[in-house]
Amino acid sequence: EAIATAKGELVEALPSAAEGGVAVLNADDEFVAAMAGRTGAAVVMYGTGDSADVRAGDIASIAGRASFTLHTPTGSAPVRLRLLGAHQVHNALAVAATAHALGMDTERIAEALSAAEPVSAGRLQVLERADGVTIVNDAFNANSESTRAGLETLVALAGDRRTVAVLGEMKELGDTAEAAHADIGRRVGALGIDVLVTVGTTAEMTALADAARSSSTLRIESADDPDVLLPLLNRLLTSGDVVLVKASKSVGLEKFANILHAEPSA
16 A cells, blocks of 8 residues: 555656646556546556456467457457466556557557567566477566466466476565565465476575475475576476576576576486
8 A cells, every 4th residue: 555655646746637647547456546536637547347448358368378359449459469478468458558548549559569579588588498398587586476477377388288487586575575485385386387496595485385385296396596406407307398487686597597598408
């Protein structure tokens, strides 16, 4: 609530609707939606519910990539994203709502969204190894929400292939750190991920591994630091595996994912 209050100051600072101010707000987030009452700007709401001005309907996922029907006040058009992750639907809707507010035609918005390619390294970046191993480098940074999204994307992308989650610490979580890591551990188990590899010896990573052990089918490996991770994974990985690499930037796994990509096991 405190974060929402502070973020709402940005909305309050917008020019009035008469002066061209527009607030593009997520209707599916109650804290963000409530900001509509704090501004004199025009408000465009986006989301998945019928009340949103710009919304996604018929949402589906194919190999970890979302498709949906984009609805705006001026029309509808199909969208098939090239970006990984179901969470990208809301990102796409935010862009669509902004483009609609600027007068862009609905079909052109849908075409642009469907053509958009990932450009940021370390953000759900897919790397294919010569030996048939797929690496998803999502180690640019990490928090609880992005780690859950990464794990869900791993499962969706893999289909019936073996899933391996290589997880390092999520930094700067304060007093909630151990509980947040334990929650991620439980999520690993609940998603039916096949192998968990933890990186680091902190209390947070111990909490994550301990919570993950609630799954009787999960194989758990550990590496004290990234330096010993490569030989462990090269022994572990086989053709067809899909590997998520996820941690806060300071852990150093972003660069490690590129090393893993360049050195397929013999």
